[in-house]
Amino acid sequence: MTKTILRALAGETLPTPPIWMMRQAGRYLPEYRATRAEAGDFLSLCYNSELAAEVTLQPIRRYGFDAAILFADILLLPQALGADLWFVTGEGPRLSTITSQADFDTLGRGEMIHDTLNPVYETVRILRRELPPETTLIGFAGAPWTVATYMIAGRGTPDQGPAHALKAENRPLFEALIDRLTESTVDYLSEQVKAGAEVVKIFDSWAGSMQGDEFDRYVTEPARIITQEMKARFPGLPVIAFPRQAGDKYIGFHAATGADCVAIDDSVTPEWAAEHVQTGGCVQGNLASLHMVTGGRALVDETRRVVQAFSKGPHIFNLGHGITPDADPENVQLMIDTVRGM
Numbered sequence: 001m002t003k004t005i006l007r008a009l010a011g012e013t014l015p016t017p018p019i020w021m022m023r024q025a026g027r028y029l030p031e032y033r034a035t036r037a038e039a040g041d042f043l044s045l046c047y048n049s050e051l052a053a054e055v056t057l058q059p060i061r062r063y064g065f066d067a068a069i070l071f072a073d074i075l076l077l078p079q080a081l082g083a084d085l086w087f088v089t090g091e092g093p094r095l096s097t098i099t100s101q102a103d104f105d106t107l108g109r110g111e112m113i114h115d116t117l118n119p120v121y122e123t124v125r126i127l128r129r130e131l132p133p134e135t136t137l138i139g140f141a142g143a144p145w146t147v148a149t150y151m152i153a154g155r156g157t158p159d160q161g162p163a164h165a166l167k168a169e170n171r172p173l174f175e176a177l178i179d180r181l182t183e184s185t186v187d188y189l190s191e192q193v194k195a196g197a198e199v200v201k202i203f204d205s206w207a208g209s210m211q212g213d214e215f216d217r218y219v220t221e222p223a224r225i226i227t228q229e230m231k232a233r234f235p236g237l238p239v240i241a242f243p244r245q246a247g248d249k250y251i252g253f254h255a256a257t258g259a260d261c262v263a264i265d266d267s268v269t270p271e272w273a274a275e276h277v278q279t280g281g282c283v284q285g286n287l288a289s290l291h292m293v294t295g296g297r298a299l300v301d302e303t304r305r306v307v308q309a310f311s312k313g314p315h316i317f318n319l320g321h322g323i324t325p326d327a328d329p330e331n332v333q334l335m336i337d338t339v340r341g342m
């Protein structure tokens with residue numbers, strides 16, 4: 001019996017969509033907060049293989065999701081390449097910045113990343129031993145553009161301004177960074193797969209701030225290279241791409257990259273995505289995360305709407321973006337019961 005997530009990724013239309021949730025291991029869960037306190041801070045948790053595996057398993061035990069996603073962060077790769085990384089409580093990530101050729105020259109490449117990332121691969125090995133046989137393990141990395149926005153600015157930015165500015169002022173340097181990240185992402189994901197990840201997902205959270213040809217060059221093209229290279233190394237490996245807020249650029253994204261599944265955020269309706277994106281292959285999404293905070297009738301109605309809209313093709317139920325710390329764990333249960341009870 002093949003796992004439901006793998007069946008959907010292979011293009012099968014299932015009577016009930018398999019379900020998991022972005023950021024399902026996170027601060028909305030009291031057991032996550034307790035383990036995180038035990039680890040110290042967020043990065044210590046990411047690099048503590050036993051505890052990172054523990055928080056990955058918590059939402060599986062509580063809810064029986066069909067997939068677990070490795071607990072780590074997209075910014076571990078820049079750290080492994082040599083950037084300084086730390087998290088400021090209540091504010092988010094901080095990194096040493098890459099704005100000149102001299103900064104870029106401090107970055108490493110190739111096998112050296114594994115010195116830092118080995119604990120992540122160990123988390124994957126523990127998970128493959130401990131997950132229930134029906135649960136699929138998803139590995140992930142950030143997409144080059146999204147990771148570059150943090151490396152260039154040294155932090156999260158509302159409009160990715162510093163990264164767009166570097167692209168305009170020093171395009172060769174910007175492109176060298178995108179290329180370095182593309183190459184290292186393949187190395188990073190390859191080790192996750194060797195350790196036991198069954199699917200990989202590429203998070204391009206800031207895809208929506210690229211337009212026109214630049215979207216094609218810096219969002220679609222790196223996703224295509226990573227997908228093709230991973231499939232060449234690991235024949236049959238399913239890939240999920242998440243070009244968040246891509247809008248019209250969601251159309252044709254499966255074909256342009258070779259991804260088996262495209263994750264859809266909640267800025268488009270499920271009816272639109274079913275008509276224009278699901279025709280290309282499996283889709284994942286796209287319930288608004290806010291329903292996990294507000295709950296009630298609207299949660300039930302919108303959950304049913306998403307399931308209904310995507311019911312004629314392969315679909316993995318998920319949120320349009322990560323669940324937020326203020327979400328109510330009971331609303332997550334209500335969402336799952338609604339999906340599985342339809």
Ligand code: CP3
Pocket residue numbers: 021022023024025026027036042069070071072073074075090091092093140142156203205322
């Ligand atoms: O989905 C999952 O649960 C898997 C693990 C995962 C995390 N981050 C754990 C995490 C994944 C896939 C990510 C991806 C990630 N990290 C993205 C892309 C996806 C997205 O959400 O758009 C980005 C942009 C980051 C960088 C990052 N990490 C930010 C901006 C923050 C927020 C800081 C904050 O305080 O909210 C993080 C921290 C982070 N990554 C948390 C978790 C569970 C919260 C950390 C905590 O416990 O305080």
